Amino acid sequence: MQSTSTSNIAEKQDINSILNAERTRLSAQAGLVQLQHFKKPVERAFRAEERDKVTILFGGLTWKHEKLIQAVFKGSGYKCEVVPTPDVAAFQLGKEFGNNGQCNPTYFTVGNLVQYLQKLEKQGMSRQEIIDNHVFFTAGSCGPCRFGMYEAEYRFALQNAGFDGFRVLLFQQQEGIHAASGEPGLKFTVDFGMGMLNALHVGDTMQDLIHQVRPYETKKGETDRVFGEVGDDLAKCLRERPPFEILEATSGWLKNYLSRPEKKKLKNTLNTLGKIRENLYGRPFTDALESARERIDSIEVDRTRVRPIVKITGEFWAQTTEGDGNFNMFRFLEREGAQVLVEPIATWVAYLLYQAKFNAERRKDVQQYSTRKKLAAEFDYRKKVLGLAIGEVMWQYFYHRINRKLGGITHKLAPQPELDRLAAPFYNRFARGGEGHLEVGKNVYYTIHHLCHMVLALKPFGCMPSTQSDGAQSAVINRYKDMIFLPIETSGEGEVNAHSRVQMALGEAKAKAKLEFEQCLQRSGKSLEEIRAYVDEHPELKRPFYHVPHVEGIAGTAAQFVLHVSKRMDREAGVFRRSRIRMKEAAA
Numbered sequence: 001m002q003s004t005s006t007s008n009i010a011e012k013q014d015i016n017s018i019l020n021a022e023r024t025r026l027s028a029q030a031g032l033v034q035l036q037h038f039k040k041p042v043e044r045a046f047r048a049e050e051r052d053k054v055t056i057l058f059g060g061l062t063w064k065h066e067k068l069i070q071a072v073f074k075g076s077g078y079k080c081e082v083v084p085t086p087d088v089a090a091f092q093l094g095k096e097f098g099n100n101g102q103c104n105p106t107y108f109t110v111g112n113l114v115q116y117l118q119k120l121e122k123q124g125m126s127r128q129e130i131i132d133n134h135v136f137f138t139a140g141s142c143g144p145c146r147f148g149m150y151e152a153e154y155r156f157a158l159q160n161a162g163f164d165g166f167r168v169l170l171f172q173q174q175e176g177i178h179a180a181s182g183e184p185g186l187k188f189t190v191d192f193g194m195g196m197l198n199a200l201h202v203g204d205t206m207q208d209l210i211h212q213v214r215p216y217e218t219k220k221g222e223t224d225r226v227f228g229e230v231g232d233d234l235a236k237c238l239r240e241r242p243p244f245e246i247l248e249a250t251s252g253w254l255k256n257y258l259s260r261p262e263k264k265k266l267k268n269t270l271n272t273l274g275k276i277r278e279n280l281y282g283r284p285f286t287d288a289l290e291s292a293r294e295r296i297d298s299i300e301v302d303r304t305r306v307r308p309i310v311k312i313t314g315e316f317w318a319q320t321t322e323g324d325g326n327f328n329m330f331r332f333l334e335r336e337g338a339q340v341l342v343e344p345i346a347t348w349v350a351y352l353l354y355q356a357k358f359n360a361e362r363r364k365d366v367q368q369y370s371t372r373k374k375l376a377a378e379f380d381y382r383k384k385v386l387g388l389a390i391g392e393v394m395w396q397y398f399y400h401r402i403n404r405k406l407g408g409i410t411h412k413l414a415p416q417p418e419l420d421r422l423a424a425p426f427y428n429r430f431a432r433g434g435e436g437h438l439e440v441g442k443n444v445y446y447t448i449h450h451l452c453h454m455v456l457a458l459k460p461f462g463c464m465p466s467t468q469s470d471g472a473q474s475a476v477i478n479r480y481k482d483m484i485f486l487p488i489e490t491s492g493e494g495e496v497n498a499h500s501r502v503q504m505a506l507g508e509a510k511a512k513a514k515l516e517f518e519q520c521l522q523r524s525g526k527s528l529e530e531i532r533a534y535v536d537e538h539p540e541l542k543r544p545f546y547h548v549p550h551v552e553g554i555a556g557t558a559a560q561f562v563l564h565v566s567k568r569m570d571r572e573a574g575v576f577r578r579s580r581i582r583m584k585e586a587a588a
């Protein structure tokens with residue numbers, strides 16, 4: 001009797017669950033169900049009390065940037081390690097543990113983190129120790145391209161690889177960094193922020209310089225050796241220089257005055273200003289830059305070697321990484337006899353600031369839906385644009401200031417308004433994601449200003465914005481007939497194929513550079529031997545920071561150099577002739 005009633009109850013429950021499922025299906029079909037939106041998982045906070053035992057991991061830039069950024073972390077009291085440059089094995093791991101259909105940098109970077117954690121495990125660390133004692137910091141966005149999914153992708157792959165609970169935090173993510181109560185684990189202090197600014201700009205400048213010097217070094221390997229030492233010393237400075245503290249910098253009545261509790265606000269304001277000044281103009285940092293400049297200038301170069309200049313553009317990560325992620329393209333190009341013109345990270349930041357102004361303008365139009373709010377929206381807009389404009393000016397100033405301190409030969413940041421104007425006929429500025437209109441803008445800019453012989457765009461496999469801009473580039477090439485432009489899709493495989501395509505385009509670029517050089521030599525009226533003999537007598541011309549003025553319309557380093565040396569020779573010959581005439585006149 002009892003068993004019959006139990007089976008009746010079970011049957012009823014089955015019928016109810018089937019009914020409920022069917023009701024949900026029909027409601028969903030009719031659009032009556034509130035969909036469950038994806039909610040980002042709440043990450044365990046990185047708390048201040050964990051600073052001594054938790055190691056911050058990061059990566060994805062060049063070794064110069066990473067070394068300096070790591071130094072700033074360490075100097076601010078954090079344990080910090082760099083995840084090495086991703087290789088093909090990391091890419092395979094990304095494919096194994098990540099979602100299908102991602103863009104190429106996702107596979108590389110996600111797999112790279114898994115690979116690093118697996119290495120820690122092999123070295124004897126338990127999974128729980130790895131999870132508890134490490135956090136990975138990365139940048140993120142809300143899209144529109146797959147960059148918006150990186151954070152989720154890291155979590156998914158880590159979960160699949162057995163590291164569930166490993167913390168992946170975005171720099172801009174408040175809840176992960178801040179503890180629910182108490183002090184946050186990563187504290188954005190003035191010293192930390194200014195240190196990062198210096199690290200980024202010095203890293204960019206070194207990256208540009210190394211590619212300007214290495215192709216012309218007379219002693220093979222010298223550039224890498226010197227830049228390695230310079231990088232170590234600059235990192236040491238960023239890590240070890242003492243922070244500015246107003247109470248330590250003052251004495252006597254002023255110190256007593258600022259120490260009063262009621263003067264705390266004034267003390268803090270002066271302390272902040274002092275810290276900014278110290279970070280930018282303090283002796284330890286400026287001395288370290290000066291010493292770096294002198295050492296780089298000691299590398300001997302021969303600028304009479306004719307090399308085509310290849311401007312690198314493309315997607316942010318693919319054009320920055322120095323490994324398998326872009327088929328080791330920079331080294332390959334140099335081996336093939338080219339000079340690589342790299343893109344600084346600062347350009348991307350400048351682009352974000354520039355774009356933010358237009359986005360604010362658009363939002364203002366949406367916010368001004370009522371007359372009552374019109375004024376408030378206008379005021380907000382103007383305030384925001386002013387802030388962004390000041391930010392832009394300061395960003396440019398600080399970047400170029402570091403350039404000047406480190407020899408003054410680094411390329412200037414391409415002006416954003418001009419890039420926008422040049423790209424406008426081909427690419428809508430509001431088509432966001434990745435490098436947006438920059439890929440098209442840079443291609444035109446570097447070609448029409450004769451700053452390179454060829455543009456090579458590195459585009460990751462599966463990249464949405466790069467695919468869009470590739471579509472536009474065919475119209476660009478049609479407009480600018482003498483442009484040599486090659487887009488290369490970077491995937492984890494197919495290196496030989498990619499290198500062979502680059503070699504073919506480079507052949508054309510070499511011919512262009514050679515012709516330009518020969519025309520310049522002819523214009524100078526001298527032979528290459530005469531130019532070289534003069535350079536041998538004037539060793540300053542073999543220094544990387546010897547300033548060769550830019551001649552409009554000429555791209556090649558050797559061509560520019562020959563014109564300049566020839567001018568110098570003519571000037572000296574003129575002076576010599578005039579002084580001989582004067583001596584003759586005096587003797588007569």
Ligand code: SF4
Binds near residue numbers: 317462465466
């Ligand atoms: S820009 Fe392209 S490669 Fe980079 S994250 Fe977006 S979709 Fe991926």
